[in-house]
Amino acid sequence: MDDSLFRALADPTRRKILELLTEKDRTAGEIAEQFPIAFASVSHHLGVLKAADLVASEREGQFIRYRLNTTVFQEVVRYFMTRFGGEGEKHA
Amino acid sequence: MDDSLFRALADPTRRKILELLTEKDRTAGEIAEQFPIAFASVSHHLGVLKAADLVASEREGQFIRYRLNTTVFQEVVRYFMTRFGGEGEKHA
DNA sequence: ACAATATTTAGACAATTGTATAAATGTCTA
DNA sequence: TAGACATTTATACAATTGTCTAAATATTGT
Numbered sequence: 001m002d003d004s005l006f007r008a009l010a011d012p013t014r015r016k017i018l019e020l021l022t023e024k025d026r027t028a029g030e031i032a033e034q035f036p037i038a039f040a041s042v043s044h045h046l047g048v049l050k051a052a053d054l055v056a057s058e059r060e061g062q063f064i065r066y067r068l069n070t071t072v073f074q075e076v077v078r079y080f081m082t083r084f085g086g087e088g089e090k091h092a
Numbered sequence: 093m094d095d096s097l098f099r100a101l102a103d104p105t106r107r108k109i110l111e112l113l114t115e116k117d118r119t120a121g122e123i124a125e126q127f128p129i130a131f132a133s134v135s136h137h138l139g140v141l142k143a144a145d146l147v148a149s150e151r152e153g154q155f156i157r158y159r160l161n162t163t164v165f166q167e168v169v170r171y172f173m174t175r176f177g178g179e180g181e182k183h184a
Numbered sequence: 185a186c187a188a189t190a191t192t193t194a195g196a197c198a199a200t201t202g203t204a205t206a207a208a209t210g211t212c213t214a
Numbered sequence: 215t216a217g218a219c220a221t222t223t224a225t226a227c228a229a230t231t232g233t234c235t236a237a238a239t240a241t242t243g244t
Contacts, residue, residue, distance in 0.1 A: 044233085080169045132223085154210080203229100
């Protein structure tokens with residue numbers, strides 16, 4: 001379980017970005033306009049999320065469209081379930 | 093979902109502490125001796141984990157014993173499952 | 185080629201964080 | 215009460231981080 005993953009999740013703006021991407025894929029601009037901070041700052045957050053492999057992106061003409069990488073979230077859930085899964089479901 | 097929770101999880105030493113507490117409850121000293129950093133630093137990490145409600149502690153004579161608060165981990169799992177639709181970790 | 189739009193990258197700066205040492209607090213036992 | 219042990223709190227400092235503005239890169243249309 002990569003360190004960059006948890007560091008990426010530690011920022012509330014980035015978590016909000018992830019939740020936005022849950023609804024639908026969005027371009028960098030569509031994401032950025034949801035926040036009161038500079039576009040460049042949001043771009044930086046997107047870079048962090050991408051480095052942690054939580055999102056992927058692809059160019060679409062002028063735009064760059066971002067989408068969730070759901071695979072990694074499943075790994076996160078598995079991390080918590082196996083290590084801290086609470087009582088009962090010990091399925092090692 | 094509290095911000096302090098994700099910030100607490102962002103540090104690898106703290107995650108290691110949590111994993112140690114998965115095995116069994118431990119005193120501050122037993123935890124601290126597992127790490128190459130100063131006891132005071134580990135104590136600080138324990139404070140962060142406690143503030144995030146990830147662990148609880150109680151005095152036992154000279155010692156202070158720490159234990160996982162599993163309830164919060166279940167909330168974490170629920171957070172990821174509900175928002176980021178983890179399909180694939182079904183169990184029984 | 186030029187201008188407009190979309191986004192990222194570079195550089196700077198203040199706030200936060202992880203660590204260390206030293207001092208303080210709490211507990212036990214002689 | 216004194217002294218030893220266990221742990222936390224106070225303080226300082228270097229490293230990391232989130233934000234900004236300005237400049238750079240990429241694409242589209244004229």
